[in-house]
Amino acid sequence: MARPEPGRVFKLVARTQAEEDAYDIRANRQLPKPSGLTGSIAHLVKGALGGGILSGHVAWMTAGLWVAVPVSLACGLYMFYCLFILVKSAQILYKRTRVPVMTYPDVGEAACACHSNPSITKLAKTFRYMIDAMICIDLFGSCATYQIIIAKSLKQLVENTQTTSMEGINGMPGLRFYLACIVPFVILICLIRHLKWLAPLSIVANMVVLFCIIVAVYYAFENNPTLTGMVPYTSFYNFFEFIGMAVFSMSCAAVIIPIENNMKDPDKYHIALSVGMSLIISCVFCVSFFGYAGYLDKCESPITxxxxxxxxxxxxxxxxxxxxxxxxxxxYWVPFATVFYYMKRKLDPNKHVMWELIFRAIFVAIIGLVAIIFPTITALMGFLGAFCLSNLAFIYPNVIYLLVHWERPGLGPFRWRLWLSLLMIVVGIFFCICGSFVSAVQLITIAINPGKRSDI
Incomplete structure (x- = not known):
């Protein structure tokens, strides 16, 4: 996601279908290094494969095999459809506004700004801020889970024991101590202000994740050659905890628009999305199934x-x-860039760099504090998946789709676009409310009494 552009105003320019069709998105984009189809697929997969995939096996253990398999597939297809209509709507807005490149918040703002209803037009900035807020909460929250993964892995290596717990073993410090200790080191890397220094390392990082998937498959056959013993289902309550984790593990909602913006041939985005989501779902299925099969009720997050x-x-x-x-x-770079854009308006322009570094450190410290208070990977991922990604991946794309298609080309025979989008929105809201509640209860429980939960 790019930084917000100051002074950008979205107005309806193309008022007829002919004017829309006359605008060539590709010709009006000035991309120094556009991505081909293969590169776009790789970026899409890279955007989804992070810490979430390393906890998929715990999600499946939570729900049970017979529930996890079909629901994970359904979530993947649901997400594919919603992201497909999001990009489709964005491309229509490029043509209507004559703005060839937008961010996700831009798309939301433009969808409202170009609507004929003045009441909806007035909500353009509000909708933008809602999308910005969700992206920031999701990515800042993801950073908290990453700190827990680092601290938990470090604690296990220091203790040199297979058994993990919130408390220390043999008089050693507990997990919260390690979380506090790593904050200064996390601050150091987050002080890097330019992505170009970090981007090459992300390729290596994703290779490590892929190798972990292979190793998980190997250990599954070594520990459980028959791949049996997995619980078929658990409880309705656990289902909603599972939903959040499942969505978190495969979502690429925050990166789909930037990837399309940088495509050499944006008309092929549907191919990139189809192949990319297929690979993402396949990777999630591999880690989740074989991780669960290999460790059964002893699954912990991350799988390593x-x-x-x-x-x-x-x-x-x-x-x-x-x-x-x-x-x-x-x-961290993406949400901080967004937040600091709004903050720096009130700061001395001559001291922007100084204030940026200060606030970078402060925000990392706050994220670290959240991780210390709620040192549970799966519950935090479940909350982010249910609360943030249900909005970003399910609800907002359908709202944008309706706003863009309301008048041209219309809602279709029997208003099928309206009813389908409303169904998608209702399902998203249901997942959001129920999943957020269940995960919030888990977070509060772990904050008050860490011993209540073992799969931290």
Whole structure:
């Protein structure tokens, strides 16, 4: 997601279908290094494969195999459809506004600004701020989970024991101590102000994740050759906790628009999305199924914690720490850039760099405090998936789709676009409310009494 552009105003320019069709998005984009189809697919997969995929096996353990398999597939298809209509709506808005490149918040603002109803037009900035807020909460929250993954992996390596717990073993400090200790080091990497220094490392980070998937499959057959013993289902309550984690593990809602913006041939975005989501779902299924099969009711997050403490296992635990450390900085850059854009308006322009570095450190410290208060990976991921990503991946795309299609080309025979989008929105709201409530209860429980939950 790019930084918001000051002074940008979205107005309806193309008032007929002919004027829309006459505008060539590709010809009006000035891209120094556009991505081809393969590169776009790679960026899409890279945007989804992070810390979330390393906890998929815990999500499946939470729901049970018979529930997790069809619901994970349904969530993937649901997300594919919603992201497809989001990009489709964005491309229509490029033509209507004659603005060839937009961010996700831009698309939301433009969808309202170009509507004929003045009441909706007035909500353009509000809708933009809502999308900005959700993206920031999601990515800042993801950073908190990353800090917990780093601290938990570090704690296990220091204690050199397969058993993990919130408290320390043999008089050693607990998880919260490690969380506090890593904050200064996380601040250091988050002080990097330019993505170009971090981007090359992200490729290595994703290779580590892919290797972990292969190792998870290997250990599944070694520990459970028959791949049996998985619980078919658990409880309705656990289902909503699972939903949030499932959505979190495969969502790429925050990156889909920027990827389309940088495509050499934007008309092929549907191919990139189809192939990319297929690969994402496949990776999630591999980690989730084989991770659950390999460790059954002893599943913990991240999956590398379950790996044995042999040379390979320790190496992967260390690599995951480094990978998540880099991913944290990449994730942090996007929401901080958005927040600081709004903050710096009230700061001395001559001291922007100084204030940026100060606020970068402050925000990381706040994220670290959140991780210390709620040191549970799965519940935090579940909350972010249910609260933030239900909005970003399910609800907002359908709202934007309706706003864009309301008058031209219209709602279709029997208003099918309206009824379908309303159904998608209602399902998204249902997941958001129920999943957020269940995960919030888990977060409060772990904050008050960490011993209540073991799959931290």
């Amino acid at each position: 914690v379950n790996f044995p403490l042999n040379t390979l296992g320790k190496a992967l635990k260390g690599c995951i720490m480094v990978m998540i450390y880099v991913t944290h900085a990449l994730n």
